[in-house]
Amino acid sequence: MTRAPxxxxxxxxxxxxxxxxxxxxxxxxxMYLADLERTIAREPPRTDLLQQxxxxxxxxxxxxxxxxRHKALPDGRRQVVNFVLPGDIIGMYCTLFExxxxxxxxLTAVEVASFPPERIGEMFRSFPRLAxxxxxxxxxxxxxxxxxxxxxxxxxxxERTAHLIVELLRRLSVVNxxxxxxxxxxxxxxxxxxxxxxxxxxxxRTLRRLRDSGLIELNGQRITVNDVRQLASVGQFxxxxxxxxxxxxxLERAFAGPxxxxxxxxxxxxxxxx
Amino acid sequence: MTRAPxxxxxxxxxxxxxxxxxxxxxxxxxMYLADLERTIAREPPRTDLLQQxxxxxxxxxxxxxxxxRHKALPDGRRQVVNFVLPGDIIGMYCTLFExxxxxxxxLTAVEVASFPPERIGEMFRSFPRLAxxxxxxxxxxxxxxxxxxxxxxxxxxxERTAHLIVELLRRLSVVNxxxxxxxxxxxxxxxxxxxxxxxxxxxxRTLRRLRDSGLIELNGQRITVNDVRQLASVGQFxxxxxxxxxxxxxLERAFAGPxxxxxxxxxxxxxxxx
DNA sequence: CGTAGACTTGACACTACTCAATTGGAGTGG
DNA sequence: CCACTCCAATTGAGTAGTGTCAAGTCTACG
Numbered sequence: 065m066t067r068a069p070x071x072x073x074x075x076x077x078x079x080x081x082x083x084x085x086x087x088x089x090x091x092x093x094x095m096y097l098a099d100l101e102r103t104i105a106r107e108p109p110r111t112d113l114l115q116q117x118x119x120x121x122x123x124x125x126x127x128x129x130x131x132x133r134h135k136a137l138p139d140g141r142r143q144v145v146n147f148v149l150p151g152d153i154i155g156m157y158c159t160l161f162e163x164x165x166x167x168x169x170x171l172t173a174v175e176v177a178s179f180p181p182e183r184i185g186e187m188f189r190s191f192p193r194l195a196x197x198x199x200x201x202x203x204x205x206x207x208x209x210x211x212x213x214x215x216x217x218x219x220x221x222x223e224r225t226a227h228l229i230v231e232l233l234r235r236l237s238v239v240n241x242x243x244x245x246x247x248x249x250x251x252x253x254x255x256x257x258x259x260x261x262x263x264x265x266x267x268x269r270t271l272r273r274l275r276d277s278g279l280i281e282l283n284g285q286r287i288t289v290n291d292v293r294q295l296a297s298v299g300q301f302x303x304x305x306x307x308x309x310x311x312x313x314x315l316e317r318a319f320a321g322p323x324x325x326x327x328x329x330x331x332x333x334x335x336x337x338x
Numbered sequence: 339m340t341r342a343p344x345x346x347x348x349x350x351x352x353x354x355x356x357x358x359x360x361x362x363x364x365x366x367x368x369m370y371l372a373d374l375e376r377t378i379a380r381e382p383p384r385t386d387l388l389q390q391x392x393x394x395x396x397x398x399x400x401x402x403x404x405x406x407r408h409k410a411l412p413d414g415r416r417q418v419v420n421f422v423l424p425g426d427i428i429g430m431y432c433t434l435f436e437x438x439x440x441x442x443x444x445l446t447a448v449e450v451a452s453f454p455p456e457r458i459g460e461m462f463r464s465f466p467r468l469a470x471x472x473x474x475x476x477x478x479x480x481x482x483x484x485x486x487x488x489x490x491x492x493x494x495x496x497e498r499t500a501h502l503i504v505e506l507l508r509r510l511s512v513v514n515x516x517x518x519x520x521x522x523x524x525x526x527x528x529x530x531x532x533x534x535x536x537x538x539x540x541x542x543r544t545l546r547r548l549r550d551s552g553l554i555e556l557n558g559q560r561i562t563v564n565d566v567r568q569l570a571s572v573g574q575f576x577x578x579x580x581x582x583x584x585x586x587x588x589l590e591r592a593f594a595g596p597x598x599x600x601x602x603x604x605x606x607x608x609x610x611x612x
Numbered sequence: 613c614g615t616a617g618a619c620t621t622g623a624c625a626c627t628a629c630t631c632a633a634t635t636g637g638a639g640t641g642g
Numbered sequence: 643c644c645a646c647t648c649c650a651a652t653t654g655a656g657t658a659g660t661g662t663c664a665a666g667t668c669t670a671c672g
Contacts, residue, residue: 143487199434212487221627304439495659539620
């Protein structure tokens with residue numbers, strides 16, 4: 065493993081921001097993370113970062129831009145499983161699975177870091193708290209998919225749409241990409257339709273209803289949520305599933321057991337900022 | 339950690355069967371697993387093993403019986419996220435999350451083992467291959483939820499239903515609970531409806547169509563799939579997402595790095611039975 | 613033999629889909 | 643600077659697929 069130079073002026077990356085909302089990372093952990101994100105590439109919009117059925121390659125971290133994780137049926141019908149935002153990880157399970165059961169495609173130009181899967185095992189051994197934070201991020205991803213399943217199964221078109229907008233707002237806030245109620249939504253209505261299990265026409269009409277009722281405003285790709293509480297209420301949004309609460313004490317007991325290969329001062333109180 | 343006595347006659351549990359379909363476990367790993375499943379309880383049907391919003395308790399392993407993992411909206415609408423079958427684990431993320439975003443309720447009488455979450459960290463340190471197999475099982479769970487999302491978003495009622503039946507058949511086969519094309523489906527139509535995002539009436543009509551077309555037979559809770567290939571074709575079922583392929587070589591490199599606290603002969607060829 | 617829960621079926625309503633036409637911008641080439 | 647093109651967004655009209663309501667029917671079981 066190569067350590068990044070101990071420069072103090074490490075930028076805060078979206079991943080660091082996200083993980084920091086969960087637990088307070090030490091300087092050493094932060095540096096290890098920065099090292100993971102060392103190999104950076106840029107990709108244009110509409111690029112496949114991963115393709116359904118293909119073998120997994122490296123693990124990737126989105127540092128900037130949007131992508132979608134989606135699955136397709138043989139006949140072309142498509143479902144967007146989730147939106148991939150800065151700070152999100154692609155192909156975390158590449159160590160466990162042979163080939164991918166979904167595709168990941170960029171919506172905008174993106175900046176992605178990549179590292180070989182072997183480093184995940186290394187991290188579990190050397191920086192268990194960091195590994196736990198990454199596991200939290202992965203588990204949260206599953207929770208989001210389950211919540212979207214609830215949307216498609218039991219929420220109406222209007223509720224689903226409202227719910228998704230609030231979810232994106234919350235997620236973007238964590239990585240400083242939403243201020244007040246507005247953010248950039250670099251997404252066509254076709255993609256929204258594929259995310260919400262609706263037709264393009266119907267998503268269009270649903271957005272119109274939300275606009276007409278004054279809950280949101282749309283100007284090009286900029287969306288403004290005028291009344292988050294009311295929108296959340298329309299979508300029956302309960303942020304429990306985002307698990308934004310700080311790390312439970314339990315975690316320390318489970319992951320920070322007998323030390324090995326690891327000498328960072330780790331007794332910082334994780335709940336200091338809670 | 340307490341080791342189970344080294345009796346050779348350890349029963350094969352469903353979890354062991356499931357994990358063995360992924361990698362060949364050593365005798366020591368098998369014994370550790372048996373020890374995890376040492377504390378056993380029985381619960382009657384319609385018991386909540388976990389409740390949405392409640393704090394997580396111990397980790398649990400289903401050894402016998404069926405349960406459902408489900409989420410509810412404030413107004414009572416409900417979505418079944420997945421079926422919990424023997425060999426499945428409940429509350430794996432209890433170390434990472436404070437409270438549960440879903441409920442787990444038994445459908446039949448069940449036999450569950452439980453162990454404190456601390457042991458997961460212990461396992462990562464002492465039996466990394468076993469931990470990896472558990473991670474595989476968890477990642478697979480997410481893949482199933484994503485596939486169901488595709489169903490609810492883009493498959494018709496008939497396709498969804500066919501898909502679910504084939505999925506259950508495949509999953510049950512792994513733990514020896516399905517022979518030829520038939521198995522016990524201890525599930526009311528209401529629950530099927532909640533799993534597939536349909537109304538009870540419509541699920542009933544859809545099952546009728548499947549029966550009338552001769553693809554399946556239903557006798558009480560016994561379901562017989564007459565033509566798996568054709569049913570899979572109706573449901574556009576592609577088992578890629580179940581990741582039933584044996585462990586990739588990559589895994590060894592990542593998880594079986596520098597040894598510590600672990601001296602079991604691990605050089606068994608994982609792909610021996612492949 | 614009576615009751616309760618699950619299953620079935622018919623009739624009808626409604627959500628969301630399809631088809632089709634139109635509008636609106638952003639880019640491109642003359 | 644103005645057609646022209648392309649793609650996304652809109653809107654209308656008609657329909658298909660599902661949901662709702664309501665009335666049975668079946669089966670298990672006390």
